[in-house]
Amino acid sequence: MADARRAAKHQARTGSLAGKGPVGRAVARGTNLAGKARTAAAGRLRKAADTRAAGTVAQQRAEVRKAPARKAARRALRRSAARFQGRRLLAALLAGALGLVGFITSPIGRKLGLPWLIHPGRRLYTRLMRTAADERKERDTHIRDRLADEEAAADAEAAGDGTEQIGDTAERPEGPVPAPSTSNDKGESVSGFRFEEYAAEMEAAANSYEPESAMEILAMVEGLPAALTSVASVMQILAERADSEFPLEKEVADGFNDIFGALMSAVAEDMGPLFRTAHEQDIARHEDPRNGSEAEKGWNV
Missing domain, CATH: 1.10.287 (Helix Hairpins)
Structure with missing residues (x-):
């Protein structure tokens, strides 16, 4: 609407140049140049704002598109962590039971010089936890790799079906096609959708709103x-x-x-x-x- 008002003012200034003198025409030309500069600046600002808005919308669409895969990955990582904690509890129980035996075997191992008899519970716990940690790391790596593959597949599918951007899918004729008549028998113009009329009604309603x-x-x-x-x-x-x-x-x-x-x-x-x-x-x-x-x-x- 602001562009339409500026265009109307420019047309009014241009149309009235014929009835003005040299000074008036010079002032009008200067005003027109200033209006063009203002319009160009507004266009640049609008383009920058549209670019930022497009980036925000694209980021939000990507978040929504990848949300199911990320939710499944979080559940899998929580299950992996719970399994690791379960293995830790089991290792503690087994090491505790074997540690009771270590009260007898540790002195014997020191006297005989047999290291495997010294602190058997502690050695068992360390071995079990090392194995559990390696398995958890492998599981988490597999989960994250699968998440990356699913996100890449979602991006590729979105780019393929045109949800990210309107695709070039319209079938256009090779040569010019004559336009059909848009007037009725009485010579009146026919229009099916005039967005500016509805917008003008909204503006009028806002002005008269009490x-x-x-x-x-x-x-x-x-x-x-x-x-x-x-x-x-x-x-x-x-x-x-x-x-x-x-x-x-x-x-x-x-x-x-x-x-x-x-x-x-x-x-x-x-x-x-x-x-x-x-x-x-x-x-x-x-x-x-x-x-x-x-x-x-x-x-x-």
Whole structure:
């Protein structure tokens, strides 16, 4: 909408150059150059923001895609650790039993010079724990390698089926195709979907919005994530149809997909908790009034 307003102002300045004098035309040209520079700067900032949003969305998608494999790997590592602790307990019991025998064999081993008779319980515990630690290390390495393979397979599958980015799947004709007529018998233009009209209605509704109470504003704020998600879904649908149904190039579909990512990253999920934190006492008077709502009205200012 900001781009549309800037374009309208530029068109108005350009159209009125003919009725101005030399000074007016020079000022208008300077204003146009400044407007172009501002538009270019806004485009660069928007491109950087879209790139950051795309990176955030891609990272979140990767986390969701790899979550099942990571959850299974964590369970397997916990089972491996529990098995190791079980082996440690068993080794302690066996070494303790053999250590009682060591009270008799250790003095004999020292006198006869036989090291294997000295501290047999301690030697058995060390051997069993070394074996258990080696087996646990081998199991954990196998689990982590399998996790890396599953994550790589998930990334490859996502890149293959086009979930990461709108794929170049649209079948385009080799030569130009005549466009069908978009007018009816009366010569009026036919349009099936004009997003700007619905957006203008939303803007008009926001300008004329007069809430009856602050609790109504709270309900509106808590409904913002769902509303922005719906708007983002519109961009996602347009991106998918632009690539699979509409006769458009891949760059256009990618543009819709970038807008979808930017809107999803801007979903106002923190507005509701922020509102409730800032107005905690005011909300408590409405949701949990003391001695009823009529009694609570005595504190109204």
